[in-house]
Amino acid sequence: MAKEVVRRTETDTMRAADADRHKIAEQLKSALDEGRLSLAEYDDRVRDAYAARTYGDLVGLVDDLPRPGTSAAEVAAQRAAEDRRLARKLPMALMVLWTVWGSLAAVNLLAWFLVLVTVDSEIYPWPIWLLVPGAALGATTVGVQRIRSRRRR
Structure with a gap:
């Protein structure tokens, strides 16, 4: 089985501010409102967001979520465009x-x-x-x- 190589950038290790944590919590709230997260997942991720110390910790909480308001059709269209590229x-x-x-x-x-x-x-x-x-x-x-x-x- 191939190991996935995770590259940490300098930004990933930088300390996050309270405003950054709040922004991620808002993005998680939008995902909950759109039905992308269950209430239990939302609670876990928000807890982790406010406990996060670095940008890398914060980004990991939302990197599997599309931008708020993005539909499944838009995600599929973006994926198809990326595949064509x-x-x-x-x-x-x-x-x-x-x-x-x-x-x-x-x-x-x-x-x-x-x-x-x-x-x-x-x-x-x-x-x-x-x-x-x-x-x-x-x-x-x-x-x-x-x-x-x-x-x-």
Whole structure:
């Protein structure tokens, strides 16, 4: 079983103020009013909120709750939008390869253009050969995205 890694930030260890505790208690009251928490859960969380010492303690009490007034349809729409965004995002290896290819293409085009304007004779357009690895990279990207979209279904 994989362990979940919890990263503590500097903010999580900072001391919370009474106003912060009260704000979390209000958010818990809204969740109770909307039926997201039972009365027993609400009592436990409010007690823990007023006993909390750090922001990390406070955030842990409400991180499983949506913003007050958010409906289930809005939560589902947000989740679907996040899933679509993640599906469009390229894997890091492809992002690196596209960056390298783009940089090489830009340098070659600039060099070819500088040679073209400084030499009186016609110059062979060697940067056109960069279309071959660009096409291969494009085909790989399309293939990877299709595989990823099939896995998500």
